[in-house]
Amino acid sequence: MGRILKYSKQRDLVLKTLQENVVHPTADFVYAKAKEHNPNISLATVYRNLNQLVESGDIKKINGLDNMAHFDHNTHKHFHFICTKCGKIFDMPYDIVPELNTKPAEQKGLIIESYDISFHGICPDCRDNH
Ligand SMILES: [Zn+2]
Numbered sequence: 001m002g003r004i005l006k007y008s009k010q011r012d013l014v015l016k017t018l019q020e021n022v023v024h025p026t027a028d029f030v031y032a033k034a035k036e037h038n039p040n041i042s043l044a045t046v047y048r049n050l051n052q053l054v055e056s057g058d059i060k061k062i063n064g065l066d067n068m069a070h071f072d073h074n075t076h077k078h079f080h081f082i083c084t085k086c087g088k089i090f091d092m093p094y095d096i097v098p099e100l101n102t103k104p105a106e107q108k109g110l111i112i113e114s115y116d117i118s119f120h121g122i123c124p125d126c127r128d129n130h
């Protein structure tokens with residue numbers, strides 16, 4: 001975990017908004033929701049607070065799902081499943097990839113610090129509404 005952030009009302013709102021919307025929202029989505037509670041909050045403030053929360057380890061930033069950065073209140077190790085039809089992002093348990101073999105990269109002198117794995121496919125809603 002990173003450093004402890006000083007309490008900020010706006011950041012608290014940003015974090016709560018993220019926790020109430022467990023859909024891995026983008027900053028724009030968090031902004032739209034946070035604005036319902038605090039009409040004075042600006043997009044720049046939402047961005048700044050999201051980034052501070054990422055730095056402090058309270059939330060995670062997910063890159064590489066599409067061309068937007070998404071934010072995740074779930075900081076436990078897990079993978080993501082993105083529906084190619086509706087774009088919703090689901091959490092997948094970490095142990096779905098039980099033996100991720102990172103040894104070959106280490107033998108080539110590459111030090112792995114982290115990795116992002118995402119699965120792509122059709123979610124149950126889209127499958128049923130076929
Ligand atoms: Zn879907």
Ligand SMILES: [Zn+2]
Pocket residue numbers: 024072074078079080090091
């Ligand atoms: Zn997640």
